[in-house]
Amino acid sequence: MxxxxxxxxxxxxxxxxxxxxxxxxxxxxxxxxxxxxxxxxxxxxxxxxxxxxxxxxxxxxxxxxxxxxxxxxxxxxxxxxxxxxxxxxxxxxxxxxxxxxxxxxxxxxxxxxxxxxxxxxxxxxxxxxxxxxxxxxxxxxxxxxxxxxxxxxxxxxxxxxxxxxxxxxxxxxHPTAPLFDQETQALQPRCIRALKRIFVICDRDMDGALNDAELNDFQVKCFDAPLQPAEIVGVRRVVQEKKKEGVNDLGLTLEGFLFLHTLFIDKGRLETTWAVLRKFGYGNDLKLRDDFLPAPLKHAPDQSIELTTEAVEFLRQMFRLFDTDNHGALRPTELDELFSTAPENFAPLHKGLLADCPISEGLVSHILRRYLLHKDVEKQAPWGEAPYKHAAERNTQGNLTLKGFLSEWALMTMLDPRGSLANLLYIGYGGNPASALRVTRRRSVDRKKQQTERNVFHCLVFGPKNAGKSALLNSFLGRPFSENHDLTAGELYAVNVVDQLGGNKKTLILQEIPEDGVKKFLSNKESLASVDVAVFVYDSSDEYSWKRSNELLLEVARHGEESGYGVPSLIIAAKDDLDPHPMSVQNSARVCQELGIGASVPISSKLGDVNNVFCKILSAAEHPHLNIPETVAGRKHKQFLRLVNHSLLFMSVGAAFAVVGMAAFRAYGARRNSSS
Structure with missing residues (x-):
């Protein structure tokens, strides 16, 4: 090379x-x-x-x-x-x-x-x-x-x-430090991850080795010059002499590829390894450069960003490839292996780990670094922390199912589209980066057309404390009901793929909004712009819970009317296994009728009877022109606008008639003058 x-x-x-x-x-x-x-x-x-x-x-x-x-x-x-x-x-x-x-x-x-x-x-x-x-x-x-x-x-x-x-x-x-650890005389972990990603991308037939054609294509891409047959033979011979497992019958293995770059660095030819890394988009920190990723997709507040069908199919293939035991779920080790080509992201160490060590700060840093590199520290995929950590479906062994895997990607794409795209590229997505994401149609257009083309829907879950919001999210992920739960602090998400009649599959993202966080959430005028549907949960056995949920519903409805981003809404009567409060049932039916939304849906997370509620939520989101709550003030405002529009129309028609009449009168006068 x-x-x-x-x-x-x-x-x-x-x-x-x-x-x-x-x-x-x-x-x-x-x-x-x-x-x-x-x-x-x-x-x-x-x-x-x-x-x-x-x-x-x-x-x-x-x-x-x-x-x-x-x-x-x-x-x-x-x-x-x-x-x-x-x-x-x-x-x-x-x-x-x-x-x-x-x-x-x-x-x-x-x-x-x-x-x-x-x-x-x-x-x-x-x-x-x-x-x-x-x-x-x-x-x-x-x-x-x-x-x-x-x-x-x-x-x-x-x-x-x-x-x-x-x-x-x-x-x-061509700095040495990012590539090579002088103390251990070995490639740096992040360098190994970067080179492994490059190897995976170049190994087009995914057989674990670069054959002659793949090796030659790699050479042309990086150095604009093909390898001669004798040079390929020479590369293989050098590797095989020093590292037997670096070459097999199929070609140059990952071990051999890494050995070659270790050899370049040892010989002082760092520019060769850097040329390869930079050709594949890496900066000096061995992360993908900003200029390598497409510019952020421009979109209106009521548009969202989703993975394309091409990107989702790639993820399905990667799931199958790394599900080595074919159990339909990724174990932590398999998930770590999938993301082993991304920059490392270790779980944070306990703050007290070295707190009492009587050693210098520099030595502490050195020990931490060696600990992170060589000990069995829990590695994390991009979803090791909130809001992703508990957001997707896992099987009884705690392993990530295919639905859960695709759901994590959908959530990451909604919250951080650029980061999602970077991770796609890190795990070996070889297509055009611009083909991985798409901007959805504006929700205002969807409402006029009375249909949507989205595949991922964003649902806000409102309700007072202890109404059953978290239980609803857990039910969505198939988790068993628990009487004990902590009050939600911060953002909490649950995302899953919903199977519909006819075999259609859509992804639904539930985001719980804590009761004491509603005011702050609505302080942003465009807070509802990116939302497809909102649900309001109340404890059907508790009159106060209903009253508070109703207040939140009206508050959100007014915000939607004022901002122009009203969203379809649904009321959920939780804890249906308890004796319902009579007035709550009556008032709920009345409010639904007054606001022009569908009847409330009774569920019992404890009994596992969710009354097909997630399909109903999805159905409301897919029909963006229906179930948008309309308050009395909003209705009056709409009537006023309708009256103003009718008046303007009447005035326009009258003006048109006047213009036509004047033109006819002038034409009549002209004919009289010409005839006389």
Whole structure:
């Protein structure tokens, strides 16, 4: 595989190199030698900014070199330059050992104090002046310093000046730290995940190996040049000699693919691996770059974003592929494997884990990092935390069913469409990213057409405390009824696929709105714009519960009328297993009739008798012109608008008749004049 080219620079248009070090360590001479390609004898103490042209190095990215002074009076300017640096060259004098000691005792600590987080290239100048009677091993001296200061990219003693700035540029354009852990001498976990995703995308026949054609297509995509048959044979031979399991009868395995990149890095050819990563959309943090994802889909407040049929079919295939035991559900390990090509997302450690350890903050961070990388820490799919964690259907063993899997994706797409698309790409979606999501038709248009084309429907669940809202959500997910439950805090979702008559399947997302959160929710004028249906739950045995639910219904109905985003509504009489309160039953029927919505639906989550309520909710959402509550004030306002429209129509017709009459009179007058 050939090395990288200018494309590997990741879009960087320039590199700013700041040269620092003690006075007399040769900073200015180093810069002058690079700029003039000679070794001038007389050099100014501090040089003005020096620019090396784009064609100075193969990546064709220009370098600006900033010289600095170590004097106390120049400390403010020095600090400013350090904070603007892309990379730092830190010099010491080979003939003055104290300057070497000062690297760790002053300069590197100063960078940390200033929170300068860029690569550092340590350069030993004046090699020719070193005392030959005091030989020094660079590795022996710099090894401990580099162990303590991981920001040091490399350390060289200056024999060929251009090499110094080549390494500096390379440290910015092709950094080592994201790819390789110097301590363990292994690829970083996030790098492995990224390369694994690339391997999966290139393995089009999904047989676990890159055959000759797939390997060649990969080469053309990344480096614009095919591999010759002899080169393919050579790649296989190199891998097989060093890593037997890296090649099998089908081609280059994932182990072999990862080994090749480890080899490139070991040989100093980081630009090759970076060229591959950047071609597949990765930035320096080894996450997909923003410019690799399509721009956010523009949509009106009453439009929503869904996965396309193509994307849903891809997800079905992935579910079947990773359901290795064919039990119709994904175990946690299978789910982790599915998302093993996405950037890692570990469960947070307990806050007290290292609270009492008498060790430094840096060592704590180091231990945490090693713990996360190597211990059996619970990994998380994108749904490991609220609002996704308990939002979808699972089987009795707690494994995610196909319905639950597709439902999590539907919820993520509604709440975070860009994040959903990124995760699709991370797990290997190879289609055009723009073909994965679609914007639905406006709800106002759906209402006029009296039908909708949506596949995913958003339902708000209102009601007073202890009315049975959470029990309704649990019933939707097939969970057993529990007498004990905590009051809902924050957003709570339940999403599932609903089977309809005729075999149609639609996804319904229930979002519980806590009673004390209704006012805040409705404070946004467009809060109901994205909603397809609203349900109002009350405890049928409790008169107060009905009154409070009715108040919430009227409050939401008024908000819909004022904002123009009225939504179909349904009343649910929960706890039907208890003796109903007579007045609540009568008042419920009366209110439904007054508001022009369907009769309330009695259910009992405890008995498992939900009276087909989820199909009824879905039916209300699919008929957006029906069941929209109309208050007395709203009805009067509508009558007023109707009267105004009729008046305007009457005036328009009258004006039209007047215009026609005037035209006829003028025509009659013209004929009389012509005949006379």
């Amino acid at each position: 050939p090395g990288g080219n200018s494309a590997a620079a990741g879009g960087k248009t320039g590199v700013r190199v700041v040269v620092v070090g003690d006075r007399g360590t040769g900073k200015s001479s180093l810069i002058a030698a690079a700029a003039t390609e000679s070794f001038p004898e007389n050099v100014s103490p501090v040089l003005p900014p020096t620019r090396l042209p784009a064609d100075f190095f193969p990546d064709r990215v220009p370098i600006t070199i900033i010289d600095t002074s170590a004097s106390l009076e120049s400390r403010g300017k020095l600090n400013e330059e350090l904070k603007r640096a892309d990379v730092i060259i830190l010099t010491y004098a080979c003939d003055f050992p104290l300057t070497l000691t000062r690297l760790s005792s002053f300069w590197l600590e100063e960078f940390r104090r200033l929170e300068v987080k860029v690569p550092v290239i340590v350069v030993g100048c004046k090699v020719d002046l070193r005392d030959e009677n005091q030989p020094i091993s660079l590795e022996q001296v710099m090894g401990p310093i580099m162990q303590q200061h991981r920001e040091i990219e490399t350390c060289i003693e200056c024999s060929a000046v251009p090499d110094v700035f080549y390494y500096a540029q390379k440290a910015v354009l």
